[in-house]
Amino acid sequence: ETGVTQTPRHLVMGMTNKKSLKCEQHLGHNAMYWYKQSAKKPLELMFVYSLEERVENNSVPSRFSPECPNSSHLFLHLHTLQPEDSALYLCASSQEWGHTEAFFGQGTRLTVV
Amino acid sequence: EDQVTQSPEALRLQEGESSSLNCSYTVSGLRGLFWYRQDPGKGPEFLFTLYSAGEEKEKERLKATLTKKESFLHITAPKPEDSATYLCAEFTSGTYKYIFGTGTRLKVLA
Numbered sequence: 001e002t003g004v005t006q007t008p009r010h011l012v013m014g015m016t017n018k019k020s021l022k023c024e025q026h027l028g029h030n031a032m033y034w035y036k037q038s039a040k041k042p043l044e045l046m047f048v049y050s051l052e053e054r055v056e057n058n059s060v061p062s063r064f065s066p067e068c069p070n071s072s073h074l075f076l077h078l079h080t081l082q083p084e085d086s087a088l089y090l091c092a093s094s095q096e097w098g099h100t101e102a103f104f105g106q107g108t109r110l111t112v113v
Numbered sequence: 114e115d116q117v118t119q120s121p122e123a124l125r126l127q128e129g130e131s132s133s134l135n136c137s138y139t140v141s142g143l144r145g146l147f148w149y150r151q152d153p154g155k156g157p158e159f160l161f162t163l164y165s166a167g168e169e170k171e172k173e174r175l176k177a178t179l180t181k182k183e184s185f186l187h188i189t190a191p192k193p194e195d196s197a198t199y200l201c202a203e204f205t206s207g208t209y210k211y212i213f214g215t216g217t218r219l220k221v222l223a
Contacts, residue, residue, distance in 0.1 A: 004156075006156075033211075040215065041215065042117070042212075042213040042214060042215050042216075043157075043200070043202075043211075043213040045210055045211065048210065056210060088154075090156050090157075092156075098144070098204070098209070100145070100162075101145075101147055101159045101162050102147075102159070102211065103159060104149075104156030104157045104158070104159075105156050106154075106155050106156050107154075107155065107156045109154070
């Protein structure tokens with residue numbers, strides 16, 4: 001496999017559930033990102049990991065919890081979400097945290113009911 | 114506040130009708146200006162990076178240019194398969210993160 005792979009592609013969860021989104025990159029990159037994309041709004045940066053250390057936490061509610069066990073994998077753990085958290089969640093990676101281009105996965109379409 | 118503004122919000126073109134998309138960015142501390150294409154239900158696909166005013170890059174029917182205050186994505190003789198949302202993003206030394214615009218939704222009619 002090449003590029004950035006996200007699973008699952010679609011997820012429906014209740015507000016009391018706990019679920020996790022997974023991202024894997026096969027590009028040998030050092031930086032990984034979580035973004036949220038809602039209709040009519042710009043992509044919102046949620047978290048940045050550089051060399052497996054979190055370097056950016058963009059005032060994201062604690063019901064979203066990231067984990068980066070190694071440079072190729074990134075998780076987003078979800079618990080007690082709200083309906084307004086329904087969105088497309090995108091993972092991306094770049095060679096370095098900085099001005100190099102980012103490569104995105106296909107996203108997970110999350111619906112909170 | 115650093116921000117990226119794209120116009121128009123939506124654009125409908127006939128096949129073969131050339132046009133340009135605009136992206137206004139934060140002028141100070143720009144470290145990179147990026148263009149992406151996004152198809153419905155998919156993640157953005159990287160197109161171009163521009164670093165300094167006067168720079169131009171081309172790929173098939175697309176050409177991206179950068180001035181001191183804005184960037185343009187020129188689409189020459191578009192085809193229906195060019196229909197997508199085109200996103201612009203900046204990376205500045207001030208915020209040290211990517212800031213995206215809301216995109217231009219392009220529809221090319223056969």
